[in-house]
Amino acid sequence: MIVRRLDEIMNGERDVRAANGNWESRRLILNDDAVGFSLHDTVIHAGGETLLWYKHHIEAVYCIEGEGEVETTADGKVYPISAGTVYLLNGNERHWLRARTTMRMVCVFNPPVTGREDHDADGAYRPGAEYRS
Numbered sequence: 001m002i003v004r005r006l007d008e009i010m011n012g013e014r015d016v017r018a019a020n021g022n023w024e025s026r027r028l029i030l031n032d033d034a035v036g037f038s039l040h041d042t043v044i045h046a047g048g049e050t051l052l053w054y055k056h057h058i059e060a061v062y063c064i065e066g067e068g069e070v071e072t073t074a075d076g077k078v079y080p081i082s083a084g085t086v087y088l089l090n091g092n093e094r095h096w097l098r099a100r101t102t103m104r105m106v107c108v109f110n111p112p113v114t115g116r117e118d119h120d121a122d123g124a125y126r127p128g129a130e131y132r133s
């Protein structure tokens, strides 16, 4: 069994701040834990708007604090987000994420993120080298 605490992760290697300043991702479980997913406690800063397109990952995002919206670019649909909302990008949807207030999100990635990934110009993370047992 692995046990970690958020307060041990903060400000260390597993605490990743986006180059654009829009979010901070505290990576609780990563690829090298070899369980097939990664688990992040992510803070999206108020007022931020980010274009994301996880071409190589499925992401589930569960909001536990704050308010904002997600817009899928293919159809322009806008979905409000508040504490208790989960959205699942099960179709690699390109989307805008907007934070009206600071939002705290629990994010799960499959395949797992490997370390300190930040988004590329398209809003994706690189495919990575998933641990295989």
Ligand SMILES: CC(=O)NCC[C@H](N)C(=O)O
Pocket (backbone or CB within 6 Å): 023, 024, 025, 026, 040, 041, 042, 052, 059, 061, 097, 105, 107
């Ligand atoms: C919700 C979302 O995708 N935010 C960007 C950061 C990402 N969730 C991460 O934790 O790496």
